[in-house]
Amino acid sequence: MPDPNGFLRFDRRLPARRPVPVRIRDWKEVYPPAPESLVAEQASRCMDCGIPFCHDGCPLGNRIPDWNDLVRTGNWDFALESLHATNNFPEFTGRLCPAPCEAACVLGIGQTQPVAIKQVEVSIADRFDFTPQPSAARSGRSVGIVGSGPAGLAAAQQLARAGHDVTVYERDDRIGGLLRYGIPDFKLEKHHIDRRLSQLQAEGVVFRTGVNVTSLAQLSHDAVLLATGALIGRDVDTPGRRLDGIHLAMDHLTQSNRHVAFGETPSITAAGKHVVIIGGGDTGADCLGVAHRQGAASVTQLDRYPLPPTTRDEGRDPWPTWPWILRNYPAHEEGGERVFAVAVQEFIGDSRVTGIRLSDVVVENRVAKPVPGTERVIPADLVLLAIGFAGTDPLVPLTQRGTVPCGPDWQTSTPGVFVAGDAHRGASLIVWAIAEGRAAAASIHAYLGGAGSLPAPVSPASRPLAAAPQ
Ligand SMILES: Cc1cc2nc3c(=O)[nH]c(=O)nc-3n(C[C@H](O)[C@H](O)[C@H](O)COP(=O)(O)OP(=O)(O)OC[C@H]3O[C@@H](n4cnc5c(N)ncnc54)[C@H](O)[C@@H]3O)c2cc1C
Ligand code: SF4
Numbered sequence: 001m002p003d004p005n006g007f008l009r010f011d012r013r014l015p016a017r018r019p020v021p022v023r024i025r026d027w028k029e030v031y032p033p034a035p036e037s038l039v040a041e042q043a044s045r046c047m048d049c050g051i052p053f054c055h056d057g058c059p060l061g062n063r064i065p066d067w068n069d070l071v072r073t074g075n076w077d078f079a080l081e082s083l084h085a086t087n088n089f090p091e092f093t094g095r096l097c098p099a100p101c102e103a104a105c106v107l108g109i110g111q112t113q114p115v116a117i118k119q120v121e122v123s124i125a126d127r128f129d130f131t132p133q134p135s136a137a138r139s140g141r142s143v144g145i146v147g148s149g150p151a152g153l154a155a156a157q158q159l160a161r162a163g164h165d166v167t168v169y170e171r172d173d174r175i176g177g178l179l180r181y182g183i184p185d186f187k188l189e190k191h192h193i194d195r196r197l198s199q200l201q202a203e204g205v206v207f208r209t210g211v212n213v214t215s216l217a218q219l220s221h222d223a224v225l226l227a228t229g230a231l232i233g234r235d236v237d238t239p240g241r242r243l244d245g246i247h248l249a250m251d252h253l254t255q256s257n258r259h260v261a262f263g264e265t266p267s268i269t270a271a272g273k274h275v276v277i278i279g280g281g282d283t284g285a286d287c288l289g290v291a292h293r294q295g296a297a298s299v300t301q302l303d304r305y306p307l308p309p310t311t312r313d314e315g316r317d318p319w320p321t322w323p324w325i326l327r328n329y330p331a332h333e334e335g336g337e338r339v340f341a342v343a344v345q346e347f348i349g350d351s352r353v354t355g356i357r358l359s360d361v362v363v364e365n366r367v368a369k370p371v372p373g374t375e376r377v378i379p380a381d382l383v384l385l386a387i388g389f390a391g392t393d394p395l396v397p398l399t400q401r402g403t404v405p406c407g408p409d410w411q412t413s414t415p416g417v418f419v420a421g422d423a424h425r426g427a428s429l430i431v432w433a434i435a436e437g438r439a440a441a442a443s444i445h446a447y448l449g450g451a452g453s454l455p456a457p458v459s460p461a462s463r464p465l466a467a468a469p470q
Helices: 036-043 053-057 064-072 076-084 090-096 117-126 150-161 191-202 249-262 282-294 330-334 430-447
Strands: 142-146 165-170 206-209 223-226 246-248 274-278 298-303 337-340 342-349 353-364 367-370 376-379 382-385 417-419
Touching (some): 036 064, 053 064, 064 117, 076 117, 090 191, 090 430, 150 165, 150 191, 150 430, 191 206, 223 430, 246 249, 282 330, 282 382, 298 342, 342 367, 417 430
Parallel strands (some): 142 165, 142 223, 246 382, 274 298, 274 382
Antiparallel strands (some): 342 353, 353 367, 353 376
């Protein structure tokens, strides 16, 4: 039974972010841990709705009202059990998920604010050590997983616990995929990944780093899962693109994460530079936070789309769908300028970029049309392209989008080879990667003749909640 008055007594509150002048001098996470009393108070705002729409927003089907009430009543250990029943890695989603569950929360209708679901989630996950749950019985079947991002790791844990011998192949020198070398430490300190990897290793998962799988013939397993992400960065052919000082965002972020992890000196640095980030999304926001920590002279983030509204447009994106609204990440309060409805016409410079000629644009059918008479030049000595991703490695035939097609059981056109995560869906979210990893693991388990069934929260055709076309 929930607290019927919780949401009347308490407003939505999150712990205060660390002050900007302090946090841009280090790489630590922006949010400090929340006090237990705050988390319990926030959990008590949940109404345990008869139809919990938060479930529909979450691809994992997280049992949100259950663990909200367990936290409210102080049963944190049961809350962790409930959380882990649907989500292998709540410490990642609790920190990083944009929270479609909160967009779908019933309390978000009208003037009230949704339950702080993510905050409750991460607080539960951070409270405990993760006890390994090795399988008592071995199946004698082996699975090779290519790629160690959240999709590969979720599948690895599910399959190892079901008794299969699991080996994860990763071409990087560390396990974690974009969690390790894409997402900056100020969003996710890397000890959280290491903590989870210790559990997976104790459950029998074998990690082989520095292995670039270029052909399936390299692998000898009863089944293979491709969880290779969608890491091929999208580029532009705008005049001047080949000038020095213009880079794909991921190159900048990877070098920065390696600097934080190993002290390596990045060759791409924002220190003392006028930085222009092209692309208004999450990757661009991560570059913004990194640029400030590296000591940029100025940072400008360009977006070809117009300034979104600050509140949900019920006509366009009715509750409980994911709304198109202005998203302000903590990196945005650290400085920099955001410019909307503009596109680059030319990169200017002799051998190095020194400026950008841009103009206002109107986007029609995804094509940006310049507005005559709006051209101007802004200074730029480091340009970062954060305009999306163009697909994955071609280990099997790909779609036109550069992704791996599959049947309803996640199996590709090559028998015994399955796919999950961004490699299948295209660049997406951690929560979808975990959900697809779990679902593909369920299909692999069935393919291998495993006893019983594993949970499959999504199908390859699953999509985020959206309004029906008019
Ligand atoms: C900068 C950035 C920030 C992001 N921030 C967020 C966020 O805050 N919240 C959120 O929900 N999502 C975020 N995302 C998206 C999220 O990180 C991805 O959706 C998610 O990591 C996809 O998981 P995955 O397991 O499918 O692939 P990935 O995490 O991309 O992992 C794929 C792994 O496969 C390896 N690999 C690829 N090919 C081979 C091969 N041939 N042989 C061996 N290994 C191979 C790669 O090296 C990589 O380690 C962000 C993405 C980026 C780029
Ligand atoms: S929709 Fe919101 S209030 Fe209702 S059960 Fe889910 S989290 Fe609780």
